[in-house]
Amino acid sequence: EDQVTQSPEALRLQEGESSSLNCSYTVSGLRGLFWYRQDPGKGPEFLFTLYSAGEEKEKERLKATLTKKESFLHITAPKPEDSATYLCAVQAFGAGRGKLIFGQGTELSVKP
Amino acid sequence: DGGITQSPKYLFRKEGQNVTLSCEQNLNHDAMYWYRQDPGQGLRLIYYSQIVNDFQKGDIAEGYSVSREKKESFPLTVTSAQKNPTAFYLCASSITGGSGDAYEQYFGPGTRLTVT
Numbered sequence: 001e002d003q004v005t006q007s008p009e010a011l012r013l014q015e016g017e018s019s020s021l022n023c024s025y026t027v028s029g030l031r032g033l034f035w036y037r038q039d040p041g042k043g044p045e046f047l048f049t050l051y052s053a054g055e056e057k058e059k060e061r062l063k064a065t066l067t068k069k070e071s072f073l074h075i076t077a078p079k080p081e082d083s084a085t086y087l088c089a090v091q092a093f094g095a096g097r098g099k100l101i102f103g104q105g106t107e108l109s110v111k112p
Numbered sequence: 113d114g115g116i117t118q119s120p121k122y123l124f125r126k127e128g129q130n131v132t133l134s135c136e137q138n139l140n141h142d143a144m145y146w147y148r149q150d151p152g153q154g155l156r157l158i159y160y161s162q163i164v165n166d167f168q169k170g171d172i173a174e175g176y177s178v179s180r181e182k183k184e185s186f187p188l189t190v191t192s193a194q195k196n197p198t199a200f201y202l203c204a205s206s207i208t209g210g211s212g213d214a215y216e217q218y219f220g221p222g223t224r225l226t227v228t
Contacts, residue, residue, distance in 0.1 A: 004154070004210075011186060032214025033214055034214075034217075041116075041222070041224075042221055042222065043204075043219035043220050043222045044155075044202070044219045045219070046216045046217070046219075049215075049216050051214065059211060087154070089155075089156070090204075093189065096160070097143075097192050098143050098145065098162060098206060098208065098217070099157060099160065099170070100155075100157070101154075102154035102156075103154050104152065104153060104154045104226065
């Protein structure tokens with residue numbers, strides 16, 4: 001069964017304290033892995049798509065990496081405005097086209 | 113401005129009533145999706161549509177119905193048969209491509225439905 005697990009469930013950081021969020025996945029074949037940011041009461045905002053192991057993408061203080069079993073979202077010198085829930089999702093070969101499997105998310109809190 | 117709109121933002125209904133949630137997009141996307149989000153759980157797929165006049169059940173379709181008569185619109189009806197309808201509902205859309213391709217989905221702002 002295709003599955004996505006994110007850890008930790010919650011992460012508290014001080015402003016400027018770099019860290020990483022983990023997304024482990026088990027799928028029959030990976031079409032793509034997606035990272036989203038979600039603020040409370042709002043819809044998820046698209047951040048990155050990764051397609052193959054070794055791929056990396058960056059946006060401001062965020063960097064996403066991908067291996068054959070997991071993805072990391074590295075946050076460098078975070079600011080309070082980076083506080084949000086970060087969602088990971090995968091699209092697998094063999095699943096219905098466009099179907100995403102989401103993890104439960106990591107709730108990030110950055111204190112000034 | 114291109115995007116996805118969902119209305120209303122908050123919706124309250126009495127148990128036993130059907131309710132329809134609106135989703136409109138002007139991104140010219142072929143595919144549209146409905147998800148449900150509950151506290152502590154990931155997004156779960158209710159229905160999805162890759163093209164007008166066609167849609168497929170997702171993982172939790174029981175108690176829900178959809179239609180796709182126009183490319184821009186994908187309304188979701190929560191019927192009285194849905195046992196636990198109170199949740200945050202999210203609509204999304206994406207482009208479609210070759211069978212091996214994966215494309216990001218863009219989400220609307222969501223509708224919070226409360227049934228009492």
